[in-house]
Amino acid sequence: MQAQTSERPMKSAPTPSLRRMPMYxxxxxALRxxxxxxxxCTYLAEVLQKDPTLVRKDLAMTGIVGKPKVGFHVTGLVAAIEHFIGWDNLEDAFLAGVGNLGSALLGYEGFxxxxxxxxxxFDVDAEKVGTEVHGKRILHIDKLTDLAQRMHIGIGIVTVGARTAQAVADRMVAGGIRxxxxFAPVRLEMPPEIIVENEDLAGTLAVISRRLAGLNVETDERE
Amino acid sequence: MQAQTSERPMKSAPTPSLRRMPMYxxxxxALRxxxxxxxxCTYLAEVLQKDPTLVRKDLAMTGIVGKPKVGFHVTGLVAAIEHFIGWDNLEDAFLAGVGNLGSALLGYEGFxxxxxxxxxxFDVDAEKVGTEVHGKRILHIDKLTDLAQRMHIGIGIVTVGARTAQAVADRMVAGGIRxxxxFAPVRLEMPPEIIVENEDLAGTLAVISRRLAGLNVETDERE
DNA sequence: TAGATTGTTAATCGATTAACAATC
DNA sequence: TAGATTGTTAATCGATTAACAATC
Structure with missing residues (x-):
């Protein structure tokens, strides 16, 4: 009972922890x-307003070991986190749907x-096909599946409308995208091995608007 | 022990429940x-791939009462949910930072x-100030605080860069925005009564990229 | 009536927080 | 050494799921 650990820990990490990694x-x-x-951890916890133990567990997850009384070496920690969330070796992506949002994401420097x-x-619009948006070529969506396969693309970004999202996602999967x-406001039906993350703007709006309405209660108290 | 419930339940609802409301x-x-x-609930649960009890609890939260064996009246349920999340009476919003993402959101029909x-x-860029983007007037950011106050704006959307986000948010709060x-990749320091929701693209990217890397392990098994 | 469905109470599960021992 | 900090084990908390009674 001690083998197998040697390389590649790669345990399934809790989603909330993963989401915090970019904050760290x-x-x-900035420190670097x-x-x-x-x-x-104490410092990070304070800056990010988190519980120190939470930070400690998150960092431990990356496999890094700290020095009591000293902490973690900044450069080493950066490398450990980046490796842990796979940012040191990220797959290429295709984006489908070059509307307002799609164009914005094509030019988003954060990515x-x-x-x-x-x-x-990729788009169906003949006006867009053949042009460049923020330096990225726009191709006809009919070419997506084949090209994804040939270029070994791993990530598909869906910024088409709700109606076409399923069809577009299917084409991506057919092209080997994993x-x-x-970003479309629909639930996609995908094979279980496909990783799907929804950017749920309507959900966030619901949270905000409910909270705002909640505040109003006190103001409305009398009358 | 029975009064006070009459009108306005307005209990604090769990965030995950709120996020599911737009899905329902x-x-x-579509049914309408x-x-x-x-x-x-059974039907909704099946379509959305959720546990039926979860759906039942979410719906109960809105205050609606169903009929055993029959379910819920579609129109009534829509109204109950929309009211619950405050979509029947939503506050106006200002958006600051008319770059790629900001412009996209100004034209986003989903909103x-x-x-x-x-x-x-709102923006600082003299080229943009005075123009219209997707039918919305673009004003200089110096006018934000004053106008927000006069127009009783409740919601501020931050699509400026990380560096200016805090200053912009401060102006919003100064203008009475609640x-x-x-959308900027920074943690904002805000008074506790202000509702802050972060659209955390980097976090989502971390989840996706970690999961993708995880899959690779099996492929890499030997070699 | 029988059965599908609601509504509620209890059990489970996972993430966060608290407590504390180990260490430089 | 004393004290700050790590790392780990236990307790708490909240959300989801399971079990079951109530109802039309």
């Missing part, structure tokens, strides 16, 4: 620009910073 | 277009559909 990274990038070499390379955009980042 | 609505809107008048009215966009929808 942002703090650490200064001459600070060591950082403690490039995090190593996400959107290789091309992860779908869905 | 989408199903219900057909001649289906009644719907069961209008859900009753979110973005009144105007909810901030933050």
């Amino acid at each position: 990274l942002r703090c650490l990038y 620009k200064t001459d600070v070499e060591w950082v403690s 490039a910073q995090h190593g996400l390379n959107i290789v091309a955009g 992860a779908i980042w869905n | 609505l989408r199903c219900l809107y 277009k057909t001649d289906v008048e009644w719907v069961s 209008a559909q859900h009753g979110l009215n973005i009144v105007a966009g 909810a901030i929808w933050n």
Whole structure:
């Protein structure tokens, strides 16, 4: 009872932990620009308003080991986190649906910073096909499946309307794409091995608007 | 021990439940277009791939009461959910930062559909100020605070860069805005009474990329 | 009536927080 | 050494799921 651990831990990490990783990274990038070499969980927790134990567990998940009384080496921690969330070796992506949102994402610098390379955009609109948007070529969507296969694309970003989203996602999967980042307001039916993440703007709006309405109660108290 | 309940329940609802509400609505809107008048939790649960009890609890939260064996009246349920999440009476919004993403959101039809009215966009760029983007006037950001106050704006959408996000959010709060929808990759320091929702693209990317890397393990098994 | 469905109470599960021992 | 900090085990908390009674 001790083998198998040697390389590749790769346990399934809790989603909330994964979502926090980029926050840690942002703090650490800032530290790296200064001459600070060591950082403690306590510090990160304070800056991010989290429980120190939570931070400690998150960091432990990456496999890094800290030094009591000292903390973690900033550079080492950055590398550990980036590796843990796969940002040191990220797959290429296709984006389908070059409307307002799609165009914006094609030009979003944050992606490039995090190593996400959107290789091309796809659309049905003849006006758009053949042009470039933020330096990315726009191709006809009929070419998506075949090209995805040939280029070994791993990630598909869906920014088409709700009606066409399922069909587009199907084409992506047919082309061997293994992860779908869905910005369309529909639930996609996908084979279980496909990773689907929904960017759920309507959900966030619901949270905001409910909370706002809740506040109103007190104001409305009398009358 | 029985008074006070009469009107306005307005208990604090769990965030996950709130996020699911728009999903239910989408199903219900579709049903409403057909001649289906009644719907069961069982049906909604099946379509959305959720546990039926979960759906039942979510719906109960809105205050609606169903009929055993029959279910819920579609129209009534739509109204109950929309009211519950405040979509029948949503506040106006300002958007700051008319870059790629900001412009896209100004033209996003999904918002209008859900009753979110973005009144105007704000930017520092002299080229943009005075123009219209997707039919919304773009004003100089110096006018934001004052106008927000005079127009009783409730929601501020932050689509500026990470560096200016805090300053912009501060101006919004100074103008009486009570909810901030933050698309910038920074943590905003806000007074506790302000509702802050972060649209965390980097977090989602981390989830996707970690999961993708995880899949690779099996492929890499030997070699 | 029988059976599908609602509504509610109890059990489970997972993530966060608290407590504490180990260490440089 | 003393004290800050790591790392781990136990307790808490909240959301989901299971079990079951109530009802038309």
